[in-house]
Amino acid sequence: HKILRLVLGDQLNSNHSWFQEKNDATTYVLMEVRSETDYVQHHIQKIAGIFAAMRNFASELTAKNHHVLYIKINDENNLHSFEKNIKQLIELYQFSYFEYQLPDEYRVDQHVQELCKTISIPSKACDTEHFFSERNELATFFNGKKTYIMENFYRMMRKKHHVLMEGDKPLTGKWNYDQDNRKKLPKNHVPVQPYIFNNDVSEIVTEIKKAGITFIGEIDEKKLLWPINRDQALQLLHFFISECLGYFGDYQDAMVPNLWSMYHSRLSFALNVKLISPLEVITAAVEAWNANPEKISYNQLEGFVRQILGWREFMRGVYWAKMPEFAHLNYFKYSNKLPHWFWTGKTKMNCVRDAIEQSLHYAYAHHIQRLMITGNFLLLAETDPDEVDQWYLGIYIDAFEWVELTNTRGMSQFADGGIVGTKPYVSSSSYIHKMSSYCSTCFYKKEVKTGEKACPFNSLYWNFYNRNENLLRTNPRIAMMYKVWDKMKSEEKTALLSQAAYYLKKVNEL
Numbered sequence: 001h002k003i004l005r006l007v008l009g010d011q012l013n014s015n016h017s018w019f020q021e022k023n024d025a026t027t028y029v030l031m032e033v034r035s036e037t038d039y040v041q042h043h044i045q046k047i048a049g050i051f052a053a054m055r056n057f058a059s060e061l062t063a064k065n066h067h068v069l070y071i072k073i074n075d076e077n078n079l080h081s082f083e084k085n086i087k088q089l090i091e092l093y094q095f096s097y098f099e100y101q102l103p104d105e106y107r108v109d110q111h112v113q114e115l116c117k118t119i120s121i122p123s124k125a126c127d128t129e130h131f132f133s134e135r136n137e138l139a140t141f142f143n144g145k146k147t148y149i150m151e152n153f154y155r156m157m158r159k160k161h162h163v164l165m166e167g168d169k170p171l172t173g174k175w176n177y178d179q180d181n182r183k184k185l186p187k188n189h190v191p192v193q194p195y196i197f198n199n200d201v202s203e204i205v206t207e208i209k210k211a212g213i214t215f216i217g218e219i220d221e222k223k224l225l226w227p228i229n230r231d232q233a234l235q236l237l238h239f240f241i242s243e244c245l246g247y248f249g250d251y252q253d254a255m256v257p258n259l260w261s262m263y264h265s266r267l268s269f270a271l272n273v274k275l276i277s278p279l280e281v282i283t284a285a286v287e288a289w290n291a292n293p294e295k296i297s298y299n300q301l302e303g304f305v306r307q308i309l310g311w312r313e314f315m316r317g318v319y320w321a322k323m324p325e326f327a328h329l330n331y332f333k334y335s336n337k338l339p340h341w342f343w344t345g346k347t348k349m350n351c352v353r354d355a356i357e358q359s360l361h362y363a364y365a366h367h368i369q370r371l372m373i374t375g376n377f378l379l380l381a382e383t384d385p386d387e388v389d390q391w392y393l394g395i396y397i398d399a400f401e402w403v404e405l406t407n408t409r410g411m412s413q414f415a416d417g418g419i420v421g422t423k424p425y426v427s428s429s430s431y432i433h434k435m436s437s438y439c440s441t442c443f444y445k446k447e448v449k450t451g452e453k454a455c456p457f458n459s460l461y462w463n464f465y466n467r468n469e470n471l472l473r474t475n476p477r478i479a480m481m482y483k484v485w486d487k488m489k490s491e492e493k494t495a496l497l498s499q500a501a502y503y504l505k506k507v508n509e510l
């Protein structure tokens, strides 16, 4: 028996049972392929980060005496797809058995299943041993329901995995501390500097350029700041636990110009490529709270646990329940192009400019920037969800379709008509002003609704409700907004709608 095992670029889990026993009959393969670098235009830090992490992982396996094949992007015999390379290797080395871990993306899952049908040797799929939930667990849990309520799923997960529980009751008696977690950053509060790495990936960047891969974004190739091995991922986790967790919940939704990561963990990349597991992240957070409840209050801890045990698992479950249809949903039937300046950051809107510039610079924006700044704007600008997905899937270091699509098309764009969330996340300037300090230095005036310097969020917001009245008015969570709209004088409505029409027409000049 000669076994070939495929390890994908987001399956770098050294604690996987595969690697616990060394076996001379087993060979692992990792490959850098154009099918993965080119399915969307990625940020250069994302491609370089994944290649670097893959190469480190392969070296670690080799150092532990596993047999490893590694196909680099410019290798002569590289056929640039998982299927073609696997077939070639089976021929070349006469493997008699093929194994793979369940891919997290539908696209890759389909490819690998097809491959297994066309090779002449037996094959087997294994679990990635990473997530708390099974691929289809959410679908089973919500069987028959139209809307999936995250909170219900989260509570089930808390009970099932005994996280923050006392018997079958939530610790402290309360499940959810979201209400406490919406503070603006106080004026004199200076958050800790982000903990970053200085990874030299210049060789990899040279290879990426030589291969002719097109990419977006900036990179300091001698100082890639993202963790690219397990040790670095653990360091980042420990930094988060000791310096950030104590403020995490409080300032989770806060935004400040130039503070690009605030108290966020920036663990999403390490988690998504499986350098660390959600279980060890949650365990470390709970232990830190146990050891030091004065420094880390319970609402911070619960807020963090909910993101990982709740939202992350929930999004994955929705993805597998609703693919492949989900990728084509367009509830509002929007068809506008993405504004050009999404690729440059050159807009006069201060909040949007900052979010885009930092995304190009760091391949990262924190959740509320993605949801309430860029996502909010694109929804109000009636953007084609396909265009929105391409941008989010390419630009973020942590973007993999299973979590990008559900967050973007679902939560942010409401293109699913309310599977992921119960109402669209849109806002006028008042929410942005409440949660940030962008407005005071903006070209646009937050309190102005029409005319030259009117903040675009204001008129576009009312335009959104007006245009989608048929789809939204009956939603009880939105009824209030229609009451306000109904009470507005008709001249005011007309002025708002014509301002919105003007901005939509001139969207590339905002």
Ligand code: FAD
Residues within 6 Å of the ligand: 263, 264, 265, 266, 267, 268, 269, 271, 272, 307, 308, 311, 312, 313, 315, 365, 366, 367, 368, 370, 371, 375, 392, 393, 396, 398, 399, 400, 403, 404, 405, 407, 408, 411, 412
């Ligand atoms: P923290 O704020 O420190 O949160 C801790 C962890 O919780 C994250 O690392 C992540 O694993 C998890 N988490 C938090 N919120 C979510 C969520 N909504 N869905 C899933 N996991 C969550 N996350 C991705 O991992 N990949 C994506 O491609 C992605 N695309 C997004 C697109 C949009 C439009 C929006 C609104 C959100 C998206 N998110 C995505 C979710 C979230 O914004 C990121 O997980 C988070 O910003 C990553 O930064 P962090 O590690 O500092 O998170």
Ligand code: DLZ
Residues within 6 Å of the ligand: 007, 008, 009, 010, 011, 031, 032, 033, 034, 036, 037, 042, 046, 047, 050, 103, 104, 105, 106, 108, 109, 400, 401
């Ligand atoms: C995102 C990505 C990129 C850019 N390149 C590779 C690659 O060359 N080889 C690889 O194995 N994986 C890569 N990835 C991550 C894959 O897209 C990821 O494995 C799939 O999302 C799995 O479903």
Ligand code: SF4
Residues within 6 Å of the ligand: 348, 349, 350, 351, 352, 428, 429, 432, 433, 438, 439, 440, 442, 443, 444, 445, 446, 455, 456, 457
């Ligand atoms: Fe953003 Fe409007 Fe505030 Fe400017 S005024 S920062 S565009 S919300």
